[in-house]
Amino acid sequence: MIDKKLASDMLSAVLKEGADFAELFIEDRYSANVNMVNGDIDNALSGKSFGVGIRALKENLGVYGYTNDLSKDTLLKVAQKVGKATKGDNSEQQNLDFTDQEKENKHFFRISPEDVGSQEISKLMEEAHNGAISYSETISQVMVRFLSYDQNVWIYNSEGLATSDRRVRTRLVVMAVATKDGVKETGFYGPGAAMGYEFFDVVNPYDVGVRAGRIASRMVEADFAPAEKMPVIIANEFGGVIFHEACGHSLEATSVAKGSSVFAGKLGEKIAADNVSAVDDGTIPNAWGSANIDDEGNPTRRNLLIEKGILKGYLVDKLNGRRLQMKPTSSSRRQNYKYAPTSRMSNTFILCGNYYPEEIISNTEYGLYARSMGGGSVVPATGEFNFSVREGYLIKDGKISKPVRGATLVGKGSEILKKIDMIGNDLERGQGMCGSASGMIPVDVGQPTLRVSELTVGGRNE
Amino acid sequence: MTFKDFKNEVFEYIKNKKLDGAELYKKRKIKSSMSTFQEKIDRFSESDTFGISFKVIKNKKAGYSYTEIMNSDSAKRLVEDAIDNLEITVSDYEEELFNGSSEYPEIKNAYVEAFESLTSDDKFKKLTEFVKGIENSDERIVFVPVNGVSHDTQEIRIVNTEGLDVSFKHDGGYIYAMAVGKEGDSTKTGVAVDISKDPEKFKIKKMIDRISSDIRYSLGAKPVKSGKYDLIIRNNILGEFLLTFMQMFSAESIQRGFSPLENKLNQMIASKTVTLIDDPLLTDSAVSRIFDDQGVPTKKKTMIENGKLTTYLYDLRTAKKDGVKSTGNAIKLRDYTDKPSIMPFNVVLKPGEKNFEELVQTLDNGIVITSLDGLHSGADNVTGEFSLGASGFLVENGKIVRGVEEITVSGNFLSVLEKIDVVGNDSVFSSQGLLGDNILAYVPSVIVKNMDIAGS
Numbered sequence: 058m059i060d061k062k063l064a065s066d067m068l069s070a071v072l073k074e075g076a077d078f079a080e081l082f083i084e085d086r087y088s089a090n091v092n093m094v095n096g097d098i099d100n101a102l103s104g105k106s107f108g109v110g111i112r113a114l115k116e117n118l119g120v121y122g123y124t125n126d127l128s129k130d131t132l133l134k135v136a137q138k139v140g141k142a143t144k145g146d147n148s149e150q151q152n153l154d155f156t157d158q159e160k161e162n163k164h165f166f167r168i169s170p171e172d173v174g175s176q177e178i179s180k181l182m183e184e185a186h187n188g189a190i191s192y193s194e195t196i197s198q199v200m201v202r203f204l205s206y207d208q209n210v211w212i213y214n215s216e217g218l219a220t221s222d223r224r225v226r227t228r229l230v231v232m233a234v235a236t237k238d239g240v241k242e243t244g245f246y247g248p249g250a251a252m253g254y255e256f257f258d259v260v261n262p263y264d265v266g267v268r269a270g271r272i273a274s275r276m277v278e279a280d281f282a283p284a285e286k287m288p289v290i291i292a293n294e295f296g297g298v299i300f301h302e303a304c305g306h307s308l309e310a311t312s313v314a315k316g317s318s319v320f321a322g323k324l325g326e327k328i329a330a331d332n333v334s335a336v337d338d339g340t341i342p343n344a345w346g347s348a349n350i351d352d353e354g355n356p357t358r359r360n361l362l363i364e365k366g367i368l369k370g371y372l373v374d375k376l377n378g379r380r381l382q383m384k385p386t387s388s389s390r391r392q393n394y395k396y397a398p399t400s401r402m403s404n405t406f407i408l409c410g411n412y413y414p415e416e417i418i419s420n421t422e423y424g425l426y427a428r429s430m431g432g433g434s435v436v437p438a439t440g441e442f443n444f445s446v447r448e449g450y451l452i453k454d455g456k457i458s459k460p461v462r463g464a465t466l467v468g469k470g471s472e473i474l475k476k477i478d479m480i481g482n483d484l485e486r487g488q489g490m491c492g493s494a495s496g497m498i499p500v501d502v503g504q505p506t507l508r509v510s511e512l513t514v515g516g517r518n519e
Numbered sequence: 520m521t522f523k524d525f526k527n528e529v530f531e532y533i534k535n536k537k538l539d540g541a542e543l544y545k546k547r548k549i550k551s552s553m554s555t556f557q558e559k560i561d562r563f564s565e566s567d568t569f570g571i572s573f574k575v576i577k578n579k580k581a582g583y584s585y586t587e588i589m590n591s592d593s594a595k596r597l598v599e600d601a602i603d604n605l606e607i608t609v610s611d612y613e614e615e616l617f618n619g620s621s622e623y624p625e626i627k628n629a630y631v632e633a634f635e636s637l638t639s640d641d642k643f644k645k646l647t648e649f650v651k652g653i654e655n656s657d658e659r660i661v662f663v664p665v666n667g668v669s670h671d672t673q674e675i676r677i678v679n680t681e682g683l684d685v686s687f688k689h690d691g692g693y694i695y696a697m698a699v700g701k702e703g704d705s706t707k708t709g710v711a712v713d714i715s716k717d718p719e720k721f722k723i724k725k726m727i728d729r730i731s732s733d734i735r736y737s738l739g740a741k742p743v744k745s746g747k748y749d750l751i752i753r754n755n756i757l758g759e760f761l762l763t764f765m766q767m768f769s770a771e772s773i774q775r776g777f778s779p780l781e782n783k784l785n786q787m788i789a790s791k792t793v794t795l796i797d798d799p800l801l802t803d804s805a806v807s808r809i810f811d812d813q814g815v816p817t818k819k820k821t822m823i824e825n826g827k828l829t830t831y832l833y834d835l836r837t838a839k840k841d842g843v844k845s846t847g848n849a850i851k852l853r854d855y856t857d858k859p860s861i862m863p864f865n866v867v868l869k870p871g872e873k874n875f876e877e878l879v880q881t882l883d884n885g886i887v888i889t890s891l892d893g894l895h896s897g898a899d900n901v902t903g904e905f906s907l908g909a910s911g912f913l914v915e916n917g918k919i920v921r922g923v924e925e926i927t928v929s930g931n932f933l934s935v936l937e938k939i940d941v942v943g944n945d946s947v948f949s950s951q952g953l954l955g956d957n958i959l960a961y962v963p964s965v966i967v968k969n970m971d972i973a974g975s
Contacts, residue, residue, distance in 0.1 A: 098607050
């Protein structure tokens with residue numbers, strides 16, 4: 058292990074070479090991953106990763122080095138190398154004194170992944186499999202994935218910060234395939250939380266399977282979605298991926314600081330319809346995207362992003378904060394020690410409006426109801442986005458009519474936000490993995506059911 | 520503790536565990552990357568890490584574990600974890616270890632050290648030249664917020680109780696940039712990436728031209744009317760698109776019923792112009808390898824020959840099931856901890872005669888697709904269905920006339936293969952981010968007839 062003395066020596070070695078800030082990130086992680094295919098466990102993998110990341114800042118330059126060779130010599134050498142790369146002037150360094158940060162754990166867990174028997178996991182996964190396979194005769198294949206990890210991090214920096222966090226997370230993912238007349242469609246559901254194995258006291262694995270089975274079997278019966286512009290109602294929970302992709306990424310300081318975001322320089326300006334307010338909240342107890350501290354060691358918080366359509370804030374990390382001359386917002390995250398941290402989302406969602414979801418549907422003469430969303434992507438500089446609709450229905454005369462498959466939603470973030478004309482009162486969050494500059498991290502997306510007055514639906518003209 | 524001592528400790532510890540075999544896989548990765556902003560270094564990263572993955576075999580079943588710590592405790596934990604994982608595994612596959620071969624192919628210049636001889640000043644200079652070249656190429660280009668050069672050296676060693684002990688070292692790198700152009704209300708980006716084993720071989724001029732002309736054409740882009748269009752899918756995008764669907768060729772996908780290529784062997788699945796090859800020994804490719812991640816020798820193979828599906832890709836266990844030999848396509852896609860997937864190393868589409876300009880003339884009327892979004896979500900490997908956001912250029916009477924944005928291309932991967940009408944000769948390397956950096960495509964641009972486009 059790396060004690061405080063060695064941590065201090067490493068940070069001093071970085072500063073001595075002329076860096077104006079040095080930071081140490083130590084990570085010890087145990088992960089367990091189990092895959093079940095068609096009812097049999099095909100693959101189970103577990104193991105430990107351990108490594109150290111050393112970061113130096115000098116003005117607007119960020120240097121990062123990492124290793125998992127933990128000999129004192131190597132660690133000091135890496136520290137020196139990282140410091141040298143800042144090309145600063147040598148300076149005499151005093152030993153650093155650390156003040157232990159006061160901490161309050163908001164994310165209690167009961168059962169660590171290391172203490173769960175593999176037999177128990179396999180039983181649980183079988184239930185999830187059964188939920189999907191018994192939903193309909195059209196379900197032809199089912200894949201179930203169980204993943205959990207126990208991550209311990211220690212963070213020291215040259216401002217005297219010494220802190221640590223333990224993050225335990227558990228997730229169950231079911232993918233079902235339905236086949237009919239040679240056509241195949243997939244359904245997916247994957248709830249997760251910052252909890253241990255006790256997650257399954259609140260989430261029933263059988264129900265997770267049922268939901269994936271439902272999507273696949275409904276979609277395999279569906280016709281292709283038409284390709285045209287129309288009103289789109291996006292359901293709550295994972296529907297929030299649209300905000301995450303189309304807006305959230307463009308509010309990360311990573312893209313704002315360099316002026317490459319459509320929302321750069323727009324603080325205080327109106328960027329969304331009056332009814333839209335949104336936050337990024339890393340403090341929600343046991344939420345999938347939560348933690349006690351961010352990966353720069355700052356206690357997490359609830360950041361207001363948009364209030365009644367006005368842009369109120371960005372997600373800022375230390376380095377990009379220097380460029381923007383803004384204080385960090387506790388939004389610095391990374392996949393593991395192999396990545397330098399940068400501004401990322403945690404649990405990001407649009408706040409409730411006044412409508413019952415049923416009202417929104419009954420007020421829509423013709424349109425698409427996107428009941429479950431798949432993933433999507435966005436080009437931050439232009440805000441152009443693309444989402445797949447996993448489970449869609451056509452709305453006719455204010456009623457949900459037939460299911461449609463193969464729909465995608467295409468548009469620009471800045472435009473869609475202004476076209477949200479009805480927001481429901483049924484806020485829910487869904488879980489996902491978000492990939493960006495600092496790797497894949499767990500995030501919650503969320504929103505109430507809402508309507509976009511007009512959006513391009515990519516489908517098929519036959 | 521050295522790897523040798525660690526290996527001895529692990530193999531000693533398993534002796535009374537009644538196992539049928541065990542295998543250690545070690546990967547060391549030395550990596551360096553740099554990016555600039557406003558003519559200064561903006562990010563710089565260096566690393567040297569290793570990871571050890573472990574596999575045990577008992578009663579023809581396999582169990583896996585991994586570690587990044589080499590000491591006695593972790594050796595024991597590694598073994599215990601792998602055995603625990605083996606106990607719950609139920610598989611209709613018979614797992615086995617490879618005992619080595621006397622016939623490993625050769626790759627000239629697998630480890631060329633061209634990047635390692637560059638100082639950080641050299642890299643900075645190269646990158647700055649590139650970025651300035653882009654900025655000066657067109658006054659509408661405002662800046663280049665994203666750019667970088669990155670390279671790594673990988674050392675793989677596989678040792679098992681069957682007597683296999685092989686190692687291989689290779690290196691390579693890439694340079695990339697994304698520029699932003701503005702004109703009136705329109706903001707557009709242009710992206711280029713070049714992958715090479717030698718930084719001197721980066722086609723900087725070509726990349727600058729591509730970014731510059733992409734931005735020029737796409738500023739003021741508009742959607743097109745929904746309907747059927749003939750398309751050119753440009754080289755690098757075709758590469759990403761093909762890689763996305765390569766899992767279909769995996770014998771595992773076939774055997775499990777997750778591939779539309781089931782029962783299609785020796786049948787026509789593509790137009791006659793399509794010959795698709797996996798060449799793990801391709802010269803100048805940064806991912807070429809002489810053995811796969813199970814230690815099996817790699818070899819060049821034709822997957823589609825003039826439209827006909829000629830082989831699936833195999834690892835050891837899927838080969839055993841079909842009573843054939845492994846094709847040497849077991850690849851840990853992203854990380855050393857991954858269970859090997861069955862994938863091609865270098866997907867090569869046999870080039871035709873026409874260069875890009877000639878393809879545009881041949882297309883006559885249609886759309887050049889220069890970017891596809893949503894490959895990770897809007898493309899389904901199991902069915903081949905896709906529906907992807909796209910942008911590019913409109914072609915009228917054999918000439919590019921304007922940019923096209925906010926459109927969706929949809930269809931089925933196999934029907935795209937059938938509709939490939941002309942194959943160009945402008946092959947480039949490309950990778951698909953989600954599939955890691957251990958597999959590449961080397962393909963030219965193609966003309967695909969009669970595709971569904973959703974626009975305005």
